[in-house]
Amino acid sequence: MNDLEMYREQLALCDDKIIDALVERNAIVEKIMAYKEEYGMPILQPQQEAKQKMRLEEKLEDNKYKEEIYDVFRRILRNSKKIQARKLFDYNIVLIGFMGAGKTTISDYLSTMFAMKVVEMDQLIAEREEMSIPDIFATYGEEYFRDLETGLLVEMQSNKNTVISCGGGAALRERNVEEMKKNGRVVLLTASPQTIYERVKDSDDRPVLNGRKNVKGISELMEQRREKYEAAADIVINTDNKTVLQICEELVQRIIEMEE
Ligand SMILES: Nc1ncnc2c1ncn2[C@@H]1O[C@H](COP(=O)(O)OP(=O)(O)OP(=O)(O)O)[C@@H](O)[C@H]1O
Ligand SMILES: O=C(O)C1=C[C@@H](O)[C@@H](O)[C@H](O)C1
Ligand SMILES: [Mg+2]
Numbered sequence: 579m580n581d582l583e584m585y586r587e588q589l590a591l592c593d594d595k596i597i598d599a600l601v602e603r604n605a606i607v608e609k610i611m612a613y614k615e616e617y618g619m620p621i622l623q624p625q626q627e628a629k630q631k632m633r634l635e636e637k638l639e640d641n642k643y644k645e646e647i648y649d650v651f652r653r654i655l656r657n658s659k660k661i662q663a664r665k666l667f668d669y670n671i672v673l674i675g676f677m678g679a680g681k682t683t684i685s686d687y688l689s690t691m692f693a694m695k696v697v698e699m700d701q702l703i704a705e706r707e708e709m710s711i712p713d714i715f716a717t718y719g720e721e722y723f724r725d726l727e728t729g730l731l732v733e734m735q736s737n738k739n740t741v742i743s744c745g746g747g748a749a750l751r752e753r754n755v756e757e758m759k760k761n762g763r764v765v766l767l768t769a770s771p772q773t774i775y776e777r778v779k780d781s782d783d784r785p786v787l788n789g790r791k792n793v794k795g796i797s798e799l800m801e802q803r804r805e806k807y808e809a810a811a812d813i814v815i816n817t818d819n820k821t822v823l824q825i826c827e828e829l830v831q832r833i834i835e836m837e838e
Contacts, residue, residue, distance in 0.1 A: 674758070674807060676807070684767060699744050749807050765812065765829055
């Protein structure tokens, strides 16, 4: 055997070690999940991720392949998160609720914590139509927009582990709710009119709130919608005075309870 052949064999042995280590690592990730579930511990522990990152940084400080190894670990972490998400729920999470309830915020955090894909329905529809949502309403009417929502909710049923952040009015159409349910669990985020007002008061990109961007106007529209939102929901989470982490943890725990 010449040197080149020998190096190639050594490389193959290295790859085998990496595969074995990754299999072992993934099994440990699953054990950690099972342990947390068994002892009712929080599933989301962002401080642990920060600790792991620091440990890695210290260990790689003087390593000449630091950047390349970081890159690999970023992917390992991403895949660990996907494994955790798959273990918790093998379907999509559909977030509904009034404007400002936190659908986009919670979607982004879930995406960070579980490496889940996010579909912002309003944004995707506007991109595909090459038109803003208010322009779609003005040009083609609400029915046309709701049909696009229905179509997108059907399309999403071939995905898994995706967070679907619905437009504020999506749950108002019965057919949309039917298609939401086929995606996975429907989670309704709620907040008091005061909280919603505080969250939306400085932004002008919610045309439905034009002319009623005050606590009374929000409260009235919320009451009109309440029944339909609640009828659509598998899980209801109130978000008043809760951090994004608390809300996401509550969501995960409620999903665990539902699957038991
Ligand atoms: N739990 C929370 N605590 C404090 N602020 C929050 C919380 N959730 C959301 N917010 C803030 O409220 C505002 C509205 O949140 P977000 O855009 O996520 O709502 P949304 O439900 O997606 O609204 P829309 O239906 O209009 O898209 C944002 O500025 C966000 O940072
Ligand atoms: O609450 C609503 O009725 C709406 C909310 C937005 O997300 C958009 O989907 C649209 O402007 C309708
Ligand atoms: Mg949003």
